[in-house]
Amino acid sequence: MDAISINNARLRFGETAALDGVSLSIPQNKCFGIVGESGSGKTTLMRAILGLQKLDQGDIRILGNPLVHSRAARKQRANFIQPIFQDPAASLSPRSRIRTLMNEVATVLKEPLATTDERLRVILNRLGLSQSVVDKYPHEISGGQARRVAIARALLMRPSILVADEPTAGLDVSVQGDLLNLLQDIRRSEKITLVVISHNLAIVRLIAENAIVMRAGKVVEGGDVGSLFRSPREAYTRELLAAWPSITQAGPPARLVDVQDHGELGL
Amino acid sequence: MSGLVVTLKRICSERDGRLGLAFTLAILVFALVGPLVSPDPNAINIKARFAQPGLTHLLGTDNLGRDLMARTSVGTRYALTLAVMIVVISSIIGSLIGIVAGIAGAWIDRAVMAVFDIVNAFPPLILAFALIALYGKGSATFVLLVTVVFIPQFGRMARARAQTLRNLSFIEAERMLAVHPVTIVVRHYLPNVAGPIIVLASMNLPVVIAFEASLSFLGFGVQPPKSSLGTLIKDGFMSINQSWWPTVAAALVLAIATLGATLLGEALRRVIDPKTASVS
Numbered sequence: 001m002d003a004i005s006i007n008n009a010r011l012r013f014g015e016t017a018a019l020d021g022v023s024l025s026i027p028q029n030k031c032f033g034i035v036g037e038s039g040s041g042k043t044t045l046m047r048a049i050l051g052l053q054k055l056d057q058g059d060i061r062i063l064g065n066p067l068v069h070s071r072a073a074r075k076q077r078a079n080f081i082q083p084i085f086q087d088p089a090a091s092l093s094p095r096s097r098i099r100t101l102m103n104e105v106a107t108v109l110k111e112p113l114a115t116t117d118e119r120l121r122v123i124l125n126r127l128g129l130s131q132s133v134v135d136k137y138p139h140e141i142s143g144g145q146a147r148r149v150a151i152a153r154a155l156l157m158r159p160s161i162l163v164a165d166e167p168t169a170g171l172d173v174s175v176q177g178d179l180l181n182l183l184q185d186i187r188r189s190e191k192i193t194l195v196v197i198s199h200n201l202a203i204v205r206l207i208a209e210n211a212i213v214m215r216a217g218k219v220v221e222g223g224d225v226g227s228l229f230r231s232p233r234e235a236y237t238r239e240l241l242a243a244w245p246s247i248t249q250a251g252p253p254a255r256l257v258d259v260q261d262h263g264e265l266g267l
Numbered sequence: 268m269s270g271l272v273v274t275l276k277r278i279c280s281e282r283d284g285r286l287g288l289a290f291t292l293a294i295l296v297f298a299l300v301g302p303l304v305s306p307d308p309n310a311i312n313i314k315a316r317f318a319q320p321g322l323t324h325l326l327g328t329d330n331l332g333r334d335l336m337a338r339t340s341v342g343t344r345y346a347l348t349l350a351v352m353i354v355v356i357s358s359i360i361g362s363l364i365g366i367v368a369g370i371a372g373a374w375i376d377r378a379v380m381a382v383f384d385i386v387n388a389f390p391p392l393i394l395a396f397a398l399i400a401l402y403g404k405g406s407a408t409f410v411l412l413v414t415v416v417f418i419p420q421f422g423r424m425a426r427a428r429a430q431t432l433r434n435l436s437f438i439e440a441e442r443m444l445a446v447h448p449v450t451i452v453v454r455h456y457l458p459n460v461a462g463p464i465i466v467l468a469s470m471n472l473p474v475v476i477a478f479e480a481s482l483s484f485l486g487f488g489v490q491p492p493k494s495s496l497g498t499l500i501k502d503g504f505m506s507i508n509q510s511w512w513p514t515v516a517a518a519l520v521l522a523i524a525t526l527g528a529t530l531l532g533e534a535l536r537r538v539i540d541p542k543t544a545s546v547s
Contacts, residue, residue, distance in 0.1 A: 052439055071448075078445035091436035095458040104446050150440075157444065 001064045003028040003161050003193035004049055009058035011044060011217075018044040019055070020217035026210075028063075028160070031187055031194040033208030033225065035201055035240070041217040042197045043086070046165050049195070050083050063160060078108065082159040086166040088150035092138035098149055099134040105156040116156065123152045127182065144175045148182075155186070161193040162186075168203055180207050201240060205229050213237045277538040284534030290527025297520070298347050301340025308337035309492045317510040326516040329499075330506045335516050338494040343520055345495050349410065350475040354468045357414045361421025362464050366456050368422070369429025370448075376426070383419035391416050391478065399487050409488060413475055424467055428460045462539045470532035473525035480521055496521045 004026040011019040018041050026032045036042050047053035049060060051067055051074060060067040062080055067073070085091040092101060106116035124131055127148040133141060141149065147167070154162060167183060168176040184207060187194040198204055204211050205225055212222035213236065221234040232238050278284035302308070312332035320327040326335040368379035389397075395412050402408045432438050432455075441451045476496075482488035483497025491498070496517050503513030 050439075050443060052442070071445075074442065075445040078443060083440070083443055085436040085440065087436060091440040093437045093441070093455045096454065100454070104441070104444060104450070107447075107450070108445050153440075153444075 001028070002026055002061070003030075003063060004195070005061045006045075006049070007059050007061075009045070009048060009055050009060065011048065011053065011056050017217045019048065019058075022058070022214075022217070022219055024212055024219060024222065026193060026195060028193050029187075029191050030210060031184070031196060031208045033204030033211030034195065034197045034214060035199065035204045035211060036214035036220075037199060037240070039216075040214040042199070042214055043165060044217075045214070046083070046163055046195075046197050049163060050081065051077060075108075078157060080159060081161040081163065082154035082157050084147070084150050084154055084162060084164040084167060086169055089138055089141075089143060089146035091150050092146060092153075094138055097135060097137055098141075102134060102153060102156065105153065109157070120152065120156060123155050126186075127152055128178075143170050144179070147171070147179060151183075151186075155190070159192065161195065163195045163197070165197045166199070167196060168198075168200070176203075183207065201229070213240065274535070274538055278531070278534045281534060281537070283530045284538075287527050287530025287532070287534055290523050291531050294343060294347070294520070294524045294527055297340055298344040302337060302344060305337030305340060306334045308333060308341045308494055310334070317506070319510075320512055320516075327510065327512045329502055329513050330509070335499070335513055338499060339496070339516055339520050342489075342494040342496045342499055342517065343524065345489065345493070346476045346479050346521075346524065349406065349413075349479055350472050353410055353413045353417065353475050354471050356410070357417035357471075358421045358464050358468045360414070361418040362425040362457070362460055364418065365422035365425025365427075366429045366452055366460060369426040370433055370452070370456070372430075379422065379426070383422055386415060386419050392481075395482060395487060404487055404490055406489070409479065409482060413478060417471060417475075420471070421464060421467060424463055425460050428463060429456055432456055432459055466532065466536040466539050469528065469535050472532065473528040476521070476528065477525050496524075 002025045004024075006022055006024050009019045009022040010017070020041075022041070022045060034042050034045060044053060048055055049062075049067075051069060054069055062077060065076075065080075067077070083091075092098065102120050103113060103116065105111075106113045109116070120134070121131060124133065129145060129148050129152065133145060133149060138146060138149075151162075162183075164183065168179060171179065180203065183194060183196075186192065194207075196204060196207055208225050210223065211225050211228055213220045213228070213232075213234070215236050221228065221232060221237045228237070229241065232241060275288075278288060310333060312328070315324070315328050315332040316330055318324050318328040318332070324334050324336060326339060329335055329338070364379060368376045386394075391413075394416060395409075398408055398412045398415075402411070438451065438455060441455055479488055479495065480497035480500065483495040484501045485497075486501075488497055489495035499517035500514055500521070503510075503515075503517060507514055
């Protein structure tokens, strides 16, 4: 069973086709990349997968269950799939302390607060965050911390699928490397399916095993990352790669820190 | 430092804010302390009618020899009580209706907006006459009337803010966690709607005070022997040839109350509104 399967997803905003017959399957426990330029439909696809955007046509299945837009279905889905938004600071309610936001998970899961607190302590440790971060408001923490807090909150739900929209946006290069390594480690240890949406080919190449390239709401090309980036079949993918000289170097780096040693990710 | 202290400091940092705060505090003290230190506002003393302001009667007396200081302070207290009550009730009801309409959208939003448009289509005074004809004169009718008139203002503002918030990441993150909708409204919508609603409420206070005075002046508000700023101005106006101070005293208090609340509301808006706050 696939983690996510999408069949002929179509969505129009006025005259613009945001999604134009998108079909894809995302296998479980893998990292899947969705790349494309701005306006290609990546974020719309993410929102559709998360159930935040209804489709005009087509269907989406999460772990075999059809995506339904009811409160009961959303409640059930919350245990399977969680997002990490592009601007994580904006995804944390500005007038609530982080502890309040974390405690909401206990209420949703009907779990004793002490249990959630204990799990949170472990997760924060793993993410390299101080325990005192929970006593702060979102505006009192850095962008990198906010992203880790958003990841921690998502992980508290014990999801099977994490959908990360531009996970490294707005972070400096060293923090980007740490964060991608962290996501990889979490994915492997927790057996989570990770969907990474990015305009940055380098990031998808480094972290994902399979990927698709989107343009104007359509899937231009897809496959395993190695062959997709080494020998792209479509002209658009070649154009994207040509616009990114640093990633045409042979051989995928094993860890991001190796790339950092060369100076930068070219972001 | 708490948000309230910071807000007060910012208000005091500008001239209009200081003036508004000073006027408002003066009126509050007058309304709260005045009735305690003054004689019975309804005690008639024909021998002392139209007494000039002096040590015995600080603001003089009216045509029945009643102490104007006592009557004006009682009238001010009455006006402030009604204004605060109306603004609080209408802001809470309006905000909740507006937030629900803004979140729900579709036909619920259209229905709520249609009701707001219908209420707004009636000039407040005409609506007042209609309600008074239906329910009679009195404070309850006045509270009902003005609350109904003000609900759409608060509702529209809350709706617009809720529509903006609805698509923000932090609300979507709450929905993705399947947090209960009521919790989302109470914990995440209301605190983020509260700022502009508080500003609007503060700016509506003087409007309610003036509206109450207008209705009372026309004879549709507070009924004798109770006093309100409107009835005091009216009674003074009827006997303006004998004495000018009853009218002037009540009008002055009304002017200071509305001016103070307006200046304070404007200052609060500048302080809370991030666009103007950054400029100042």
